[in-house]
Amino acid sequence: MRSTIRDVARASGVHISTVSRTFSAPHMVNPETRSRVLATAASLGYRPNRAARALITGRTGNVGLIVADIANPFFPPLIKAAESQARDRDYSIFVAETDEDPTVEENLVRALAKQVDGVLLCSPRMSNDLIEKLSKEVPLVLINRSMPSLPCVLMDVSLGARQAVDHLIELGHSRVAILGGPRGSWTSREIRKASVAACRQAGFEPIVLSPNQPTVDGGIAIAERVVQESASAVVAYNDLMAIGVIEGLDSLGVRVPEDVSVIGFDDSTLARISRPRLTTVSNPTLAAGRTAVDMLLQLSDDRRATGQVMLQTELIVRASTNPATGSHGTPEEGR
Amino acid sequence: MRSTIRDVARASGVHISTVSRTFSAPHMVNPETRSRVLATAASLGYRPNRAARALITGRTGNVGLIVADIANPFFPPLIKAAESQARDRDYSIFVAETDEDPTVEENLVRALAKQVDGVLLCSPRMSNDLIEKLSKEVPLVLINRSMPSLPCVLMDVSLGARQAVDHLIELGHSRVAILGGPRGSWTSREIRKASVAACRQAGFEPIVLSPNQPTVDGGIAIAERVVQESASAVVAYNDLMAIGVIEGLDSLGVRVPEDVSVIGFDDSTLARISRPRLTTVSNPTLAAGRTAVDMLLQLSDDRRATGQVMLQTELIVRASTNPATGSHGTPEEGR
DNA sequence: ACGGATATTACAAAGCCTTGCATAACGGAC
DNA sequence: GTCCGTTATGCAAGGCTTTGTAATATCCGT
Numbered sequence: 001m002r003s004t005i006r007d008v009a010r011a012s013g014v015h016i017s018t019v020s021r022t023f024s025a026p027h028m029v030n031p032e033t034r035s036r037v038l039a040t041a042a043s044l045g046y047r048p049n050r051a052a053r054a055l056i057t058g059r060t061g062n063v064g065l066i067v068a069d070i071a072n073p074f075f076p077p078l079i080k081a082a083e084s085q086a087r088d089r090d091y092s093i094f095v096a097e098t099d100e101d102p103t104v105e106e107n108l109v110r111a112l113a114k115q116v117d118g119v120l121l122c123s124p125r126m127s128n129d130l131i132e133k134l135s136k137e138v139p140l141v142l143i144n145r146s147m148p149s150l151p152c153v154l155m156d157v158s159l160g161a162r163q164a165v166d167h168l169i170e171l172g173h174s175r176v177a178i179l180g181g182p183r184g185s186w187t188s189r190e191i192r193k194a195s196v197a198a199c200r201q202a203g204f205e206p207i208v209l210s211p212n213q214p215t216v217d218g219g220i221a222i223a224e225r226v227v228q229e230s231a232s233a234v235v236a237y238n239d240l241m242a243i244g245v246i247e248g249l250d251s252l253g254v255r256v257p258e259d260v261s262v263i264g265f266d267d268s269t270l271a272r273i274s275r276p277r278l279t280t281v282s283n284p285t286l287a288a289g290r291t292a293v294d295m296l297l298q299l300s301d302d303r304r305a306t307g308q309v310m311l312q313t314e315l316i317v318r319a320s321t322n323p324a325t326g327s328h329g330t331p332e333e334g335r
Numbered sequence: 336m337r338s339t340i341r342d343v344a345r346a347s348g349v350h351i352s353t354v355s356r357t358f359s360a361p362h363m364v365n366p367e368t369r370s371r372v373l374a375t376a377a378s379l380g381y382r383p384n385r386a387a388r389a390l391i392t393g394r395t396g397n398v399g400l401i402v403a404d405i406a407n408p409f410f411p412p413l414i415k416a417a418e419s420q421a422r423d424r425d426y427s428i429f430v431a432e433t434d435e436d437p438t439v440e441e442n443l444v445r446a447l448a449k450q451v452d453g454v455l456l457c458s459p460r461m462s463n464d465l466i467e468k469l470s471k472e473v474p475l476v477l478i479n480r481s482m483p484s485l486p487c488v489l490m491d492v493s494l495g496a497r498q499a500v501d502h503l504i505e506l507g508h509s510r511v512a513i514l515g516g517p518r519g520s521w522t523s524r525e526i527r528k529a530s531v532a533a534c535r536q537a538g539f540e541p542i543v544l545s546p547n548q549p550t551v552d553g554g555i556a557i558a559e560r561v562v563q564e565s566a567s568a569v570v571a572y573n574d575l576m577a578i579g580v581i582e583g584l585d586s587l588g589v590r591v592p593e594d595v596s597v598i599g600f601d602d603s604t605l606a607r608i609s610r611p612r613l614t615t616v617s618n619p620t621l622a623a624g625r626t627a628v629d630m631l632l633q634l635s636d637d638r639r640a641t642g643q644v645m646l647q648t649e650l651i652v653r654a655s656t657n658p659a660t661g662s663h664g665t666p667e668e669g670r
Numbered sequence: 671a672c673g674g675a676t677a678t679t680a681c682a683a684a685g686c687c688t689t690g691c692a693t694a695a696c697g698g699a700c
Numbered sequence: 701g702t703c704c705g706t707t708a709t710g711c712a713a714g715g716c717t718t719t720g721t722a723a724t725a726t727c728c729g730t
Contacts, residue, residue, distance in 0.1 A: 016710095017688080021689090024688070025688095028707090048449075051390045051450070051687090052688090055386045055688095055715050058715085071408075083405075113382075114383075340717065390718095392718070
């Protein structure tokens with residue numbers, strides 16, 4: 001039914017190797033022959049069988065992309081960017097998700113290993129050792145996770161966190177809660193470290209609440225603690241949590257931004273449509289997706305680890321942050 | 336480096352075909368031999384090479400999933416469901432997106448055709464003829480699109496639209512705007528037809544505004560027309576548009592739900608966190624994703640088209656709909 | 671003890687393509 | 701006119717697995 005290289009060869013009166021070369025090494029075949037072959041190939045609707053090609057070249061033309069949760073609005077733009085970049089390079093992308101479960105992560109890498117030329121590991125929660133081990137089985141590029149031995153695409157959330165905290169300090173806040181993300185998240189740790197450092201530098205100790213589920217529900221759940229600690233400002237691991245906190249505070253009678261200021265991370269669609277509009281740290285997810293694909297493709301050629309790429313973040317000030325009011329904002333309050 | 340069936344055969348002292356059968360037809364091999372082979376296979380870290388398997392069986396173990404826009408919150412849950420269902424069946428999913436461009440759609444199907452056992456076409460914008468033609472090249476299952484000759488998974492948006500309109504009528508609205516989605520969308524047409532019918536049945540003619548870009552911006556853009564037509568209620572093609580309309584109305588000084596009621600479609604995360612909470616028609620996206628995968632897998636075995644599946648929708652009443660006020664709501668008003 | 675059914679394993683072909691090497695054709699240099 | 705270097709094409713092996721068929725062993729009834 002589907003035509004093979006053999007059919008094309010017969011129909012155009014050349015040997016199959018010539019047909020093969022017409023596609024994989026065009027410069028080695030006479031222009032005249034080439035166009036004849038191309039013509040008959042087109043008329044027969046011939047397309048090289050990737051499985052057969054993969055079998056012999058050892059390259060599949062596919063890359064895997066593993067994310068924690070497709071429904072988390074942080075990921076779709078990244079997936080989108082990666083997919084389109086890959087397609088431009090004539091690669092396809094397998095997308096899989098882990099539901100934030102490190103065990104699933106490991107299994108997925110192994111399952112994918114055989115049918116891809118490499119795997120993009122996005123915000124992995126696995127241990128360094130395990131990642132190291134898996135990187136022996138299949139080329140790996142990390143996104144949002146730093147390991148010296150592997151190529152990584154990082155977003156400078158430390159910078160973002162510092163900007164966020166500085167913004168709050170400028171507004172007069174000094175009772176700041178830092179809401180961490182899931183256990184094992186590099187991003188979460190970076191945000192925490194940078195935020196804490198920024199707070200201390202300003203002369204006060206932040207309230208660190210971690211780990212949390214990086215979802216709206218996770219945010220709702222932690223709202224009570226935020227009130228208990230009488231924080232006047234919150235830096236949340238991501239927009240979902242930020243929105244959850246606003247939600248939770250609201251149902252406790254605390255208003256944002258009047259009573260408490262909230263900052264998220266990611267600048268997802270949600271941040272732009274939530275009420276109040278969310279002040280948030282914008283992440284270069286599109287660039288990250290593209291860069292990661294390119295690094296992976298290069299790695300799968302070279303097999304020598306390339307370096308790290310650090311992409312810039314940016315604080316977007318919207319309506320969820322206000323100057324500190326008298327009733328909160330001083331370290332002594334509410335103790 | 337990576338071990339093959341040959342290594343396992345040698346190490347366990349059997350012929351390669353026995354190893355092969357241990358994996359693909361376990362009942363044909365002596366339990367004792369089987370466990371021995373399994374053990375050595377495990378110790379060598381052997382995993383069957385899918386490319387080689389594909390080459391001979393003609394099945395890749397992959398399915399394609401083509402959606403309009405990954406970043407549209409309608410799709411991620413569907414992708415998620417499809418991916419997990421596929422993985423349960425030991426299949427992997429290629430995800431690709433068209434950016435709402437029918438031409439890209441066609442190219443993607445063709446590009447995917449050779450490396451998948453079938454393609455899930457989600458809300459395609461192509462013409463029936465083209466879909467028909469492509470279905471000759473690769474097994475196709477349609478989601479949100481009805482064609483008699485192909486297996487389809489449909490969501491009963493007609494029912495949802497009717498419920499939405501009835502809800503508005505109960506609230507006393509009779510100046511209802513129907514905001515269509517993109518050109519070529521089956522869903523959009525169904526919603527429009529059912530809504531219009533429901534309105535007429537109630538004795539008034541709705542205001543149909545179509546087509547629109549199915550995004551927040553699309554909703555913002557159409558808000559002015561809604562005001563011009565002095566509609567007291569809006570049924571939008573999806574949640575994004577609904578939120579955009581609310582946005583747009585807000586900046587025109589029209590409040591939702593006090594002045595105008597708005598209903599969306601999809602019950603996406605957005606609907607649950609937007610202010611006001613969005614009244615919306617919930618779509619069975621998860622079930623659709625799962626069902627579609629199963630139908631496709633069956634189709635790729637059978638090659639005979641299976642029928643259509645219609646999944647139920649449900650109106651979720653939240654806070655974006657109010658009883659009609661005196662100043663709007665009667666057909667004569669505002670003319 | 672023998673024919674025949676059953677169960678288990680080995681053999682070998684086939685699936686489609688890439689690629690190193692051999693061959694052929696051709697032009698130019700000497 | 702011979703030899704060499706180019707260029708274009710053919711040849712055949714090889715990649716890893718599945719699967720129809722053949723071979724062997726086992727066991728049953730008689």
